[in-house]
Amino acid sequence: MTPEPTVDPQAVVDLLGVLAYGELTAFDRLADDARLAPTLAGRAALAGMAAAEMGHFARLCARLAQLGADPEVAMLPFVEVFDSFHATTAPSTWLESLVKAYVGDGIAADFYREIAGFLDASTRELVLEVLADTGHSDFALREVRAAIATDPTLVGRLSLWARRLVGEALSQAQRVAAERDALAMLLVGGTSDLADIAALLKRLTNAHTARMRTIGLSG
Amino acid sequence: MTPEPTVDPQAVVDLLGVLAYGELTAFDRLADDARLAPTLAGRAALAGMAAAEMGHFARLCARLAQLGADPEVAMLPFVEVFDSFHATTAPSTWLESLVKAYVGDGIAADFYREIAGFLDASTRELVLEVLADTGHSDFALREVRAAIATDPTLVGRLSLWARRLVGEALSQAQRVAAERDALAMLLVGGTSDLADIAALLKRLTNAHTARMRTIGLSG
Known part of the structure; x- marks a missing residue:
């Protein structure tokens, strides 16, 4: 039997804090982007994705409270990185907002899956539960594929946009890792081995590239 | 035994359409206003209210689909009135946004309660179910009362704001009633008696005045 992994309690609070603030800003951005929708159905779909983020947010905050942490305090260290990320990646068209979603x-789903293994049983359960609640991006997938089928010249511009999103996300993630030691250690399974970090980034990048192919863009 | 009320099917579609679009715009405005929050807790509270509106929205759309109506088509006649209402009542401060919420x-709750009696059993059940999901405005109530206790000079300005909100809402409601005959008839229980309409408005106004007293403002 594998023993329960030993996890630094501050790292778990950091992790739940970063996830919670990530959900709150995702809500904010999706709600904003919903206004770019050309149809009421599109607007409702993005607003529905936004609402789902608040469901996750509430669960993450409840877990923080259970651990004796103030959710607001846990989120504060991550406000600036998320806000910078969204400020530098504000979509200017409806299709850009769908690609971003x-x-x-x-x-986010890949990331949740990667870290689940390093967590204590009950935090892991919560993380997997939030992860299981997916399928909200099917709408985005369908719409973007249909748009590309109608106008193949979109591929170049939207692929570039997706690369910019990932680049910005990685650069903000590096900032977080540099500033929050315990969290960074947790994310690589308690090792500070650079090869492990590289392997994690490689897995996330490969999965992203596969998704780009699925939606009809180049990675 | 009281017989089931006979309801014009177009009126029910109109009603569900107006409620659905009302929820969608309420989502939009609450999500927007959440950004005025001075704290993360306040922002999360308003975002949570917004997310709850999308839950109602999904239920109303499902019922429209069940009745064979396209939710988008059902909502379209009401887009302009709600959009005008929100455009003319955009809060300029956090407290104004809380009073508006x-x-x-x-x-909305009073209105749902008023119309429930005129509906067929299964639409009534849905309307009451959506109505039961309240309590989201407790946060707004608490915050506004606390702000007034600290600074009583706020009472005058916020009372004026609340009166403006109700005035705008009534003027948009009159526009809807004038344009959608079947819906207007439904709302007054199948009579076009002016005394009944006046009585309905009186009940809504009295309930609003009582709520204003509760929050510490003048009606």
């Missing part, structure tokens, strides 16, 4: 949803 | 939530 799709890319963000996918990377 | 509180006033809007209260009037």
Whole structure:
């Protein structure tokens, strides 16, 4: 039997804090982007994705409270990185907002899956539960594929946009890792081995590239 | 035994359409206003209210689909009135946005309660179910009362704001009633008696005045 991994309690609070603030800003951005929708159905779909983020947010905050942590305090260290990320990646068209929702949803899911193994049983359960609540980006997938089928010249511009999103996300993630030691250690399974970090980034990047192919863009 | 009320099917579609679009715009406005929050807790509270509106929205759309109506088509006639209402009542401060959330939530609940009696059993059940999911405006109530206790000079300005909200809402409601005959008839229980309409408005206004007293403002 594998023993329960030993996890630094501050790292778990950091992790739940970063996830919670990530959900809150995702809500904010999706709600904002919903206004770019050309149809009421599109607007409702993005607003529905936004609402789902608040469901996750509430669960993450409840877990923080259970651990004796103030959710607001746990989120504060991550406010600036998320706000910078969203400020530098504000979509200027409806299709850009759908690509952002799709890319963000996918990377978030992969990330949740990667870290689940390093957590104590009950935090892991919560993380997997939030992860299981997916399928919200199917709408984005369908719409973007249909748009590309109608106008193949979109591929170049939207692929470039997706690359910019991932680049910005990685650069903000590096900032977090540099500033929050315990969290960074947790994310690589308690080792500070650079090869492990590289392998994690490689897995996330490969999965992202596969998703880009699925939606019809180049990675 | 009282017989089931006979309801014009177009009126029910109109009603569900107006409620659905009302929820979608309420989502939009609450999500927007959440950004005025001075704290993360306040921002999360308003974002949570917004997310709850999308839950109602999904239920209303499902019922429209069940009745064979396209939710988008059902909502379209009401887009302009709601959009004008929100355009003319955009809060300029956090407290104004809380008063708007509180006033809007209260009037919507009263309105749902008023019409429930005129509906067929299964639409009534849905309307009451959506109505039961309240309590989201407790946060607004608490915050506004606390702010007034600290600075009583706020009472005058916020009372004026609340009166403006209700005035705008009534003027948009009159526009809807004038344009959608079947819906207007449904709302007054199948009579076009002016005394009944006046009585309905009186009940809504009295309930609003009582809520204003509760939050510490003048009606």
